[in-house]
Amino acid sequence: MNKPTPLSGFPELLPSQRTVEREVIATLSRTFELHGFGNIETRAVEPMDQLLRKGDTSKEVYVLRRLQEDDSSRTESNRSGGMGLHFDLTVPFARYVLENAGKLEFPFRRYQIQKVWRGERPQEGRFREFAQADIDIVGRDTLPFHHDVEVARVMLEALGKLTFLPGFTLQVNNRKLIQGFYAGLGAPDVEETMRLIDKLDKMPADEVGKLLVSEAGLSDDQAAKCLELATITATDDSFVEKVRALGVESELLEEGLSELATLINATAPLTGPDSGSNSVRVVADLSIARGLDYYTGTVFETRLDGYETLGSICSGGRYDALASDGKTTYPGVGISLGVSRVLVPLVQKGVLDGDRKVPSTVLVAVADEESRAEADSAAQQLRAHNVACEVSPNAAKFGKQIRFAERRGIPYVLFATEGGYEIKDIRTGDQVPADPATWTPQNESDLKPQVVVNNEEKK
């Protein structure tokens, strides 16, 4: 086998880099669990007809077939058009809720951290295989609005704990607000208006304005008001007055204004320099629409400071019908963090890495092969009180064993002397007697590989 080359769009990490991803996943998981979210995993495959329900994502799906599948056996997997790899965690979760509804307690809080696959062209922050971390709360028949506030607060808290990442800006809007505004304004096609406004991040405002007239049937004045609405941003509920100043009225608009104001007021205390967390900001941004997705109220997007070209790295919202079996409807609200989209570019640029290549805190030196059993025994004594270690694979000269530890980033080397064991901190050269049954590093952080930030991107 020749040396294989990486596969574009399928990023893989080195062991030290994987430290970063594991730390992120552990922090997210712990935060979600503190808020009562239970973990599930769903299978990687779904029937094609389920994957294609949203229509416009069909181009991204990977279809599966068994290699030995012949035409006669193909019936089985093709009953419903065959099977494909899931491209998000929402479609499988909606199916899981319907399939297990009788065994779940509602409101059902779950988090799910898994790989998803999309056959799209790879580019920065866009991969064909990537990990997502989703939280959702699902109700049966109804789900009070305070759960919208809850998912925003939980994700903000989680992002705030990722202190080695750049800051985040959570942008929030509400579909009721914008749809109610367009309706109150007398827009003949509310959906089309929203679809065009959503192009504002890719197209100049005056061009969008022309399309609003030519394609959505608005008057010049109506189009101008829609564009003006989309310019409104605020870090508190002052956006309410700015919207009212545009002179449009509708019941749905009022509902949206009230919900968004509640959300902004409830999340503001979690942000800013005094929140004790990473720099996380929340902004009401009335240009956010989330395109063709099926949200019905709150919508979220998130930008990573300094990496705005990555697009939204954490998105979601409220859907009045996450799932429905015809008899019962399951409304939900959720938000999904693109774990790979955030981490892989930072790791590949070397901004983030682990500080060692192995979990070991200690290398147990071996004087000669005859004493390997004693070295093994000393190592087991360290492990018994949770000090990770490895035993030197050979009985090379002591200096060589030190360099072996150095190359791996192992901070300590334990070795036997005539009077007992001694341990050397190879970063400082300090060497002291040590009992492997009780020794533990002075700094608890030496017990595990740590994430390091390698440039001024770190605040």
Next chain:
Amino acid sequence: MNKPTPLSGFPELLPSQRTVEREVIATLSRTFELHGFGNIETRAVEPMDQLLRKGDTSKEVYVLRRLQEDDSSRTESNRSGGMGLHFDLTVPFARYVLENAGKLEFPFRRYQIQKVWRGERPQEGRFREFAQADIDIVGRDTLPFHHDVEVARVMLEALGKLTFLPGFTLQVNNRKLIQGFYAGLGAPDVEETMRLIDKLDKMPADEVGKLLVSEAGLSDDQAAKCLELATITATDDSFVEKVRALGVESELLEEGLSELATLINATAPLTGPDSGSNSVRVVADLSIARGLDYYTGTVFETRLDGYETLGSICSGGRYDALASDGKTTYPGVGISLGVSRVLVPLVQKGVLDGDRKVPSTVLVAVADEESRAEADSAAQQLRAHNVACEVSPNAAKFGKQIRFAERRGIPYVLFATEGGYEIKDIRTGDQVPADPATWTPQNESDLKPQVVVNNEEKK
């Protein structure tokens, strides 16, 4: 969408059941890391030509294509016969080692816990999607035998910590021993002899004996000796004398006997009722050959007590060439635990489950919607010192909120009284004043969902 039905061979767990799987994965991970094994993940897909190198597994591979892939764009993914989902973690790991050899430190210890996919017919303990946990140690050019002992000890320690599972029996043999025996005996086709002996677990010994004569060209006496070798088992190095009593000699046989004796003697102290762990046994079993796999020394299989029909749930061995790029060869030794194969049958039978449906230790009651913000604040105080909790979704009567907690298995309910907060243990009915900023459950085990064993399978 009608109620979906489960997909045969793609098991999914309920939130409480997932507690069991997460506990197993956490225990394995922690043990592997204490021994210096670093974690990696590899992508789910490999080029088909790599997946099919072993030949006989071709029938099991899932092939991928992008839905919108037309004939002209198909060239890209078909350069090397297209892509498929990996069916084990060894093929991707070997590729990862070659691809990253310049950035890895050898001997390279890694563990990997991921899903794999096989298109085979689903049956008990056999799935189309399942999780494996692999440990391997890989050297550059050479890898001393003591690493064979190491992987056996690490996996035994990990299995021993899974105290809620039935006991395990690790069966060990050595290819050098059996191949050296057949060669010393004058067998004309050592490979074929081994292949036939491997059928002993599916076919009566006398039928295998006839095949040894008719297909492997052995004399009746030679065939009888091969069958006799395969009956030898021992929990110590007494097997050496039993083999010598058969009067066959060869250098390779001696090497195999010595390696296997070393391994049995080094692992025996980790087993038995005095080892302080789950009931784990190690047996030298000279019938174990691992079929067509490419092992060259130590081979492992493992049986789960009371679930022998599942077959080997943890297998592996030594391969002198895990990977090679033509210039450098990477020998390895590893062992792979079938996490789903062990857990899913036990979970589906209800033998193992989690003790609650949510991570929450506390439900914070809500007296009326006006006081929800105070309930949220009390919840945040609990979370600040790592007590997981959720706030009641509604302000129903107190008795209803208690039943809400009960259905989820949440042990405590916190509520505001005129004099401050009180907390009720709903299992005992005990109710005491509690400060949410400091309260923590008396039993630390209440902080996290626990695995429960629901029948007499538990030792």
